[in-house]
Amino acid sequence: MHMQLLPNDRVVIYDLTDFGTSNISLPHTKCLPNSTDCTAHSVEYDITFNTVRPISVLTNFWCSSGSLMADGRLVQTGGYNNGYRVVRVYESCDTCDWKEIGKGLNRHRWYATNHILPGGGRQIIIGGRDAFSYEFYPKISSSEKAFNLPFLSETNNRKIENNLYPFVFLTPEGHLFIFANNRAILLDYTKNKVLKTYPTIPGGHPRNYPSTGSAVLLPLKMKNGSVISFGILVCGGAPKGAFVNAQKGKFNEALDTCGRIKITDPNPQWEMNTMPIARVMGDMVLLPNGHVLIINGASAGTGGWEFGRNPVLSPVIYRPKNPIGSLFEVQNPSTIPRMYHSTAILVQDGRVLIGGSNPHQRYVFKNVLYPTELSLEAFSPSYLESSSSKMRPNIISPKSKTNVSYGDRVIIRFAVTGPLDPNSVTVTLGNSKSRHLDKNALTKKRLQGWSKMLQSITWTVTSDRAVCRSTQRTRVQTLPEEITTASLATQFPIKGLHCFGRGLNLAPFPQKPLGGENWSLYPLEIGLCDKIPTDLVVSDRIGSRSYDLDPDPTIPFTILQIYDLIAIRLGF
Numbered sequence: 001m002h003m004q005l006l007p008n009d010r011v012v013i014y015d016l017t018d019f020g021t022s023n024i025s026l027p028h029t030k031c032l033p034n035s036t037d038c039t040a041h042s043v044e045y046d047i048t049f050n051t052v053r054p055i056s057v058l059t060n061f062w063c064s065s066g067s068l069m070a071d072g073r074l075v076q077t078g079g080y081n082n083g084y085r086v087v088r089v090y091e092s093c094d095t096c097d098w099k100e101i102g103k104g105l106n107r108h109r110w111y112a113t114n115h116i117l118p119g120g121g122r123q124i125i126i127g128g129r130d131a132f133s134y135e136f137y138p139k140i141s142s143s144e145k146a147f148n149l150p151f152l153s154e155t156n157n158r159k160i161e162n163n164l165y166p167f168v169f170l171t172p173e174g175h176l177f178i179f180a181n182n183r184a185i186l187l188d189y190t191k192n193k194v195l196k197t198y199p200t201i202p203g204g205h206p207r208n209y210p211s212t213g214s215a216v217l218l219p220l221k222m223k224n225g226s227v228i229s230f231g232i233l234v235c236g237g238a239p240k241g242a243f244v245n246a247q248k249g250k251f252n253e254a255l256d257t258c259g260r261i262k263i264t265d266p267n268p269q270w271e272m273n274t275m276p277i278a279r280v281m282g283d284m285v286l287l288p289n290g291h292v293l294i295i296n297g298a299s300a301g302t303g304g305w306e307f308g309r310n311p312v313l314s315p316v317i318y319r320p321k322n323p324i325g326s327l328f329e330v331q332n333p334s335t336i337p338r339m340y341h342s343t344a345i346l347v348q349d350g351r352v353l354i355g356g357s358n359p360h361q362r363y364v365f366k367n368v369l370y371p372t373e374l375s376l377e378a379f380s381p382s383y384l385e386s387s388s389s390k391m392r393p394n395i396i397s398p399k400s401k402t403n404v405s406y407g408d409r410v411i412i413r414f415a416v417t418g419p420l421d422p423n424s425v426t427v428t429l430g431n432s433k434s435r436h437l438d439k440n441a442l443t444k445k446r447l448q449g450w451s452k453m454l455q456s457i458t459w460t461v462t463s464d465r466a467v468c469r470s471t472q473r474t475r476v477q478t479l480p481e482e483i484t485t486a487s488l489a490t491q492f493p494i495k496g497l498h499c500f501g502r503g504l505n506l507a508p509f510p511q512k513p514l515g516g517e518n519w520s521l522y523p524l525e526i527g528l529c530d531k532i533p534t535d536l537v538v539s540d541r542i543g544s545r546s547y548d549l550d551p552d553p554t555i556p557f558t559i560l561q562i563y564d565l566i567a568i569r570l571g572f
Contacts, residue, residue, distance in 0.1 A: 001341050001356035002061065006044075006092045007072040009348045012055070013355065014042035016062030016080065019362055023374075030056040030097070033082075044092060045376075047347055055090070056097040059083040065112045065128075065165070070120025077125050077137060078109025085109070087137055106146040107131045111164035111209060117189075118174050124189055126178065127152050127166050134189065147192045155181035160243050162206035167215035167234065172227040177263060179215060179234060181206045186263065201259045202272050205239045212303035213237030213255065214284040216292055218320050231262045233318070235294055236279040238302040246307035251300040254280035258318070276328050279312050283344040285352055289383050292318040293352055296338035303340055306359050311337030311370065315379060334377060339370050344379075352379040390418030 001015050015022075017032060024040040031038040040054030041061070060083035066076030076088045076098075087104030090096065105125065112128035117136075126134040132152040136144065155163040163180035171177055175195060176187045182204050186196040207213035213236040221229035235258040242252040256278035259270040275294070282297035295315040298308035313333035319326070334354070342356040357373035358364075365371045382388065396413040 001343055001358070002064070002066070002076075003343050003345050003353065003355055004066070004068065004074055005345050005347055006074065007068075008092050009047060010092055011045040011047060011345070011347070011353065012042065012074060012090055012092070013045055014055075014057065014061045014076070017041045017057065017060045017083075018062070018081070024052065024054045026054050026056055033058055042098065047349075047353070053094070057088065057100070058098075059086045059088070059100055059102075061088075063111050064088075065109065065114045065125065067114040067116050067123050069116065069123070075114070075123055075137060077105055077114060077123075078112055078128060080110055104137065106135050106144075107133055113166050113168045115168045115170060115176065117170070124168075124176070126168055126176075127164065127180070129161070129164060132156070147189075149187070149192075151178065151185050151187075151194065152180060155183065157181065157206070160210070162208055162211050162243070164209040166208060167232070169215075169217045169232060171230060171263065172220070177232060179232070180208055184232075184261075196263075198261060198263070198268055199270060201234065201270050203255075203257065205237060205255055207234050207237040207255075210243050210303040210307070211238040212281045212297075214282050214294070216284040216286050218260070218292070219286070219290045228264060229262055230264045231260055231320070233284070233292060233320070234259045234261075235275065235284060235318075236282045236297065238280045242280075243302045243304065243307070246302050246304065251307070251309040252302075254278040254297075254299050254301070260320075273324065273327055276316060276330050277312055277314060279316075281308055281340055281342070282312070283342070285344050285346050287346065287352075287381055287383075288350060289381075290320065291381070292320065293344070293379070293381065294318060295344050295352070295354065295379065296342045296357075298337075298339055305340070305361055308339045308359055308370075311339055313337070317381070331379075334379075336373060336375065336377065337370050338373070342373075347378075350381065350384050352381070353377075354379055 001013065003011055003013050005011055017037075021037050022039040022041060024043060026038050026040050028038050040056070042055040042057045044053045044055055045051075046053075060080045061076065062080035062083070064076050064079035064083060066074060066088075068074055072091070074090045076090070077086070078084060079086060085103050085105040085108060087101040089099045089101070091099075107128070108131055109125055109128040110131075112131065113126050114123050115126070116123055122136050122138060124134055124136055126149070131146075132150065133146040133148050135146040152163060152166070157163070162182075167177075167179040167184075169177045171186070176189055178185050178187055183200045184198040185194045186198070187193070188195050201207065205211070207215075213234055215232060215234045218231040218233055220227050237255045239252050239255060245252055256275045258273050258275055260273070261268050261270050278299045279294065279297045280299070280301065281303050282294055285293040285295070287293055293315055294317075297312050299310040299312050301308040301310075313335065315331040315334075317329045317331060319329070336357075338354060338357045340357070340359040342354070344352050344354050347353050354377040355373075355375070357370065359370055360368065360372060363372045383392075398410060402410075
């Protein structure tokens with residue numbers, strides 16, 4: 001089962017179409033082709049109202065792949081049988097169905113991986129069963145073909161594979177880190193050239209389907225406008241031979257190791273750590289505070305029909321900044337096994353939505369080890385606990401989804417119930433590369449001498465139409481009477497920020513109101529120039545949201561464009 005959070009905070013959910021009827025009906029005009037099945041195999045779930053709307057799809061999603069486009073449309077590609085070469089596009093509305101493009105792909109794509117590319121207008125689709133190549137969508141022309149990638153055939157174990165659903169991450173330079181089986185490369189996809197081959201992960205055990213580990217891009221570290229640390233975390237999976245053994249009824253213990261590699265190092269090497277629980281078929285979710293949630297899966301067997309055993313009910317939190325020996329922390333367990341075909345996604349209120357689990361070739365609800373699971377659960381990380389409430393701001397204004405254009409100033413008013421440790425926040429000013437700075441904003445600003453609340457905003461851009469905003473607040477007990485860029489740099493050492501585009505929608509995070517009678521309001525005024533300058537950047541983030549931009553096509557976009565802070569005013 002697949003789940004994807006949409007820009008309107010709804011979740012689209014979809015499953016394969018040839019397992020039989022579901023429990024949600026569609027109009028009889030929307031039955032599957034040459035079938036009496038008029039039930040939904042995809043739905044849109046409204047988290048706020050806990051409602052489901054059926055969506056029509058006519059081709060098979062099974063083990064397809066996809067990614068959001070920069071404009072918020074979901075593009076899902078490939079699948080099984082009549083879905084092998086299909087491209088499906090979903091744009092959320094109250095009556096929308098999937099739009100399906102037959103033969104939108106050059107090759108069959110089953111168990112492939114998609115990734116949005118810089119510029120936001122195209123995706124790359126990599127790999128799949130017996131598809132040792134990559135291609136793009138949308139095509140530039142009807143003659144555009146797929147590009148062979150020998151790395152995918154080299155990592156394919158005959159009759160076992162262990163390189164399906166490769167792990168793919170876009171680097172700040174615009175290249176692709178691709179991990180398959182037990183090793184990785186850096187690919188310049190524009191030239192179809194492998195730039196670097198990384199060491200095999202220690203132990204040499206496979207981490208991709210059907211051995212089915214998981215991977216996540218760790219938070220970037222920046223200094224003086226440049227990325228100084230770009231790390232990948234790969235966890236769990238199944239040992240060599242586990243898939244063949246599972247077919248014979250022998251279920252090997254899953255892998256209990258995580259490999260972490262920092263590809264910005266001159267000589268990147270894997271750093272291995274041991275998880276408190278072995279796990280295969282797990283899901284990893286990067287949380288707003290920079291921690292990683294490891295959830296779902298089993299402690300024995302592999303991916304595949306009936307091949308998993310011993311469900312892992314306890315999630316684990318990985319804290320990448322902690323020293324070795326305190327990286328992992330086991331969380332409270334669920335009561336529901338989430339095995340093969342389970343999934344997890346972060347939603348806008350900071351919780352993690354969990355769903356799925358069906359290790360059978362049909363929907364089977366009784367008389368089996370792990371019945372087909374139809375429920376959804378929500379995991380609440382520790383930052384949502386009442387003990388953390390004093391660190392969570394409640395944004396008073398502007399209202400949700402207020403539009404901000406170039407040259408505008410916005411005052412963000414928010415309330416907090418208590419102080420934060422000033423040492424938990426670092427702030428930095430990037431070097432100016434803009435000709436549109438408000439020089440008056442860089443002059444001395446008189447501040448009141450009492451305690452103030454400093455708000456830091458991180459805008460992390462994924463394309464020229466999507467921007468991610470993260471916020472962290474800290475109460476600063478002693479601010480100087482006069483503030484300049486120099487004094488800010490002295491008091492708050494910086495990390496850096498990158499952004500592009502024009503215009504920005506601001507929306508509150510979290511939307512859940514905070515209790516208490518002792519709130520104080522602290523306005524923060526931020527000036528925006530033609531290219532949206534950098535603002536303050538924090539290392540420990542509380543929340544993140546994605547917003548659409550209205551880009552100016554005349555402005556050239558480059559990755560990691562760095563600008564100065566142009567205005568900061570604290571006070572009443």
